[in-house]
Amino acid sequence: MTQRKRLSATQSSSQSRRQTGSLLAQEEDDDSTFTQPSSTQVQRGLEKLTPAQVDQKTAEVVQYFLVKDQKKIPIRRADLVKHVVKEYRNIYPEIMKRAVRIFDQVFGLKLVEIDTKNHMYILVNKLETVEGASPINSPTNPKMGLLFVILSVIFMKGGVVRENLIWNTLKKLRVDPAEKHEEFGDVKRVVTDEFVRQRYLEYVRIPHTEPPEHEFRWGQRADMEVSKAKILEFMGQLHEQDPQSWSQQYREAHSTPSSTQASTSSQR
Amino acid sequence: MSSVTIHCFEFLKKYRCLLYSPIDCKYRVPSAAPHVDLLQVAVIHPTLQTTGSLKRAEEGRGGGNSRKARSVSDELSRDMSQQMGDSHRRFLQTMMANGIVDEQGARALYQHCCETHSTQCTPDKLDDFIDTINSRLQPMFMQIRKGMSEDNGQQYYALVNMAETNVTRMSSDYADNELELFRKTMDLIVGSENGKASSTDILNSTDTMTAKKLKKSETEHLLNRFVNDKWLNEKRGEYTLSTRCIIEMEPYIRAMYQDQVKVCHICRNIAFQCQICENPACGIKIHNPCVARYFKGRSEPRCPACDDFWPHEIPEVRRPQSRSRR
Numbered sequence: 137m138t139q140r141k142r143l144s145a146t147q148s149s150s151q152s153r154r155q156t157g158s159l160l161a162q163e164e165d166d167d168s169t170f171t172q173p174s175s176t177q178v179q180r181g182l183e184k185l186t187p188a189q190v191d192q193k194t195a196e197v198v199q200y201f202l203v204k205d206q207k208k209i210p211i212r213r214a215d216l217v218k219h220v221v222k223e224y225r226n227i228y229p230e231i232m233k234r235a236v237r238i239f240d241q242v243f244g245l246k247l248v249e250i251d252t253k254n255h256m257y258i259l260v261n262k263l264e265t266v267e268g269a270s271p272i273n274s275p276t277n278p279k280m281g282l283l284f285v286i287l288s289v290i291f292m293k294g295g296v297v298r299e300n301l302i303w304n305t306l307k308k309l310r311v312d313p314a315e316k317h318e319e320f321g322d323v324k325r326v327v328t329d330e331f332v333r334q335r336y337l338e339y340v341r342i343p344h345t346e347p348p349e350h351e352f353r354w355g356q357r358a359d360m361e362v363s364k365a366k367i368l369e370f371m372g373q374l375h376e377q378d379p380q381s382w383s384q385q386y387r388e389a390h391s392t393p394s395s396t397q398a399s400t401s402s403q404r
Numbered sequence: 405m406s407s408v409t410i411h412c413f414e415f416l417k418k419y420r421c422l423l424y425s426p427i428d429c430k431y432r433v434p435s436a437a438p439h440v441d442l443l444q445v446a447v448i449h450p451t452l453q454t455t456g457s458l459k460r461a462e463e464g465r466g467g468g469n470s471r472k473a474r475s476v477s478d479e480l481s482r483d484m485s486q487q488m489g490d491s492h493r494r495f496l497q498t499m500m501a502n503g504i505v506d507e508q509g510a511r512a513l514y515q516h517c518c519e520t521h522s523t524q525c526t527p528d529k530l531d532d533f534i535d536t537i538n539s540r541l542q543p544m545f546m547q548i549r550k551g552m553s554e555d556n557g558q559q560y561y562a563l564v565n566m567a568e569t570n571v572t573r574m575s576s577d578y579a580d581n582e583l584e585l586f587r588k589t590m591d592l593i594v595g596s597e598n599g600k601a602s603s604t605d606i607l608n609s610t611d612t613m614t615a616k617k618l619k620k621s622e623t624e625h626l627l628n629r630f631v632n633d634k635w636l637n638e639k640r641g642e643y644t645l646s647t648r649c650i651i652e653m654e655p656y657i658r659a660m661y662q663d664q665v666k667v668c669h670i671c672r673n674i675a676f677q678c679q680i681c682e683n684p685a686c687g688i689k690i691h692n693p694c695v696a697r698y699f700k701g702r703s704e705p706r707c708p709a710c711d712d713f714w715p716h717e718i719p720e721v722r723r724p725q726s727r728s729r730r
């Protein structure tokens with residue numbers, strides 16, 4: 137619950153910063169007005185529509201996800217229904233089923249409901265990274281390097297760390313969270329706000345701390361997108377050490393077959 | 405953490421792509437071009453059909469990917485080849501991350517994607533490979549389209565969006581008055597003989613803006629953004645339309661500027677940066693790279709339409725080495 141409050145607070149603050157038009161202006165929460173239609177309702181709804189109309193709406197939903205996912209902020213069902221699905225809400229499950237199939241078959245992406253209670257979705261890549269081999273250098277986001285370091289620290293320290301450890305580590309890397317960084321900008325904001333909203337990190341206040349102290353954990357998106365085995369491999373190279381020597385981390389990295397990832401993509 | 409971590413970021417740069425998501429934060433649906441009012445286009449231009457709330461442009465005439473005439477037996481083998489695999493998906497994701505890729509790059513990428521997913525790669529079948537992707541993208545009103553760079557004559561592939569919906573409009577990061585400036589720049593470029601607009605002329609055009617007027621510094625900043633977002637190219641204070649912009653907007657440009665727009669006499673694509681026949685009765689346009697190729701090795705260049713002497717300097721044919729400009 138606390139997480140949700142935090143999320144909607146950060147969302148509204150980020151809106152006031154942007155002015156990209158009415159579509160971004162989200163109501164606080166109108167998802168409660170949406171009830172998932174039953175399968176007979178869907179069936180009846182479909183009978184009243186032409187296949188072209190359904191395809192059309194599906195295409196709009198796919199585009200909406202592709203556009204919104206660029207900011208990596210989870211997409212709320214409430215917004216999707218309000219801005220895109222609209223009068224087709226009675227066949228919402230059918231449209232989503234088709235969108236999922238298109239992401240899977242055409243784009244190699246997986247549409248995941250990251251938060252089943254609040255109905256939020258993200259897109260995850262199903263294709264495994266091929267290191268450094270692509271002949272085309274796609275533009276990369278330098279912030280991902282920063283994120284990777286933080287995720288590595290959290291993972292190596294057993295899954296949860298106090299924020300001071302992160303700030304000190306970054307200082308050692310000559311990234312001072314108190315100063316504006318030339319590549320990352322306001323580092324503290326990127327780490328505690330942007331990465332959190334993107335669900336790469338969780339940043340939660342430790343109870344009964346005064347002044348307040350926070351701790352970091354991996355966010356749900358990190359669980360799905362980031363390979364622990366690769367982090368260990370990276371650590372091994374960095375410290376010139378065999379990844380297996382971190383036995384606990386090694387076990388964790390190789391026990392959970394990263395569910396949504398690449399391994400499934402060839403089975404289609 | 406030891407002191408080795410100081411080298412961490414340098415290390416990360418070498419050891420890239422650690423995340424599963426190679427498309428990173430940057431991949432995008434190409435937004436519909438910033439200036440286009442498609443509602444208007446759909447009304448004045450019969451080839452643009454309105455389908456429901458998505459207004460879809462007819463497939464670009466210049467795009468080399470539409471092969472309509474196929475025999476029945478072709479149809480069959482086509483069905484086979486239209487199965488999309490991970491190699492296609494990887495190719496598409498890279499196109500989404502880059503927006504535009506030159507032909508050499510696209511060939512290398514095609515090979516890379518096939519090798520990665522152990523599928524057969526036939527070097528001269530790139531366009532078929534892209535056709536397969538396009539057949540699946542079409543319902544989403546997206547397309548990988550081919551076009552020529554007016555700078556170097558090379559072929560490029562760009563991922564374009566043919567739909568203008570509330571969704572794509574939303575992704576446009578420009579305010580109304582900024583879009584108006586783009587439209588004015590466009591007018592200047594299309595109306596010019598050489599396909600260029602000077603920064604002075606663009607700055608002057610802000611005098612007649614109907615939306616909130618832009619200050620000089622704002623205009624300069626905005627022009628930089630158009631260049632960064634690959635809508636415009638800039639060279640010595642003169643602005644031209646980028647290759648990506650031309651590929652993406654060709655159908656709209658043809659529709660919006662029906663009377664002004666000319667096509668290249670050689671390649672039949674829309675022509676901005678070009679040479680013009682000086683015979684007033686003729687006046688055909690030829691792209692600079694097309695001029696270079698057409699007149700190569702001819703002792704006395706003559707207009708291919710009216711046979712008058714071609715008075716312009718004939719540029720050299722450029723080898724596809726320089727891969728920087730788009």
Ligand SMILES: [Zn+2]
Binds near residue numbers: 668694
């Ligand atoms: Zn030409």
Ligand SMILES: [Zn+2]
Binds near residue numbers: 682687707708
């Ligand atoms: Zn002539």
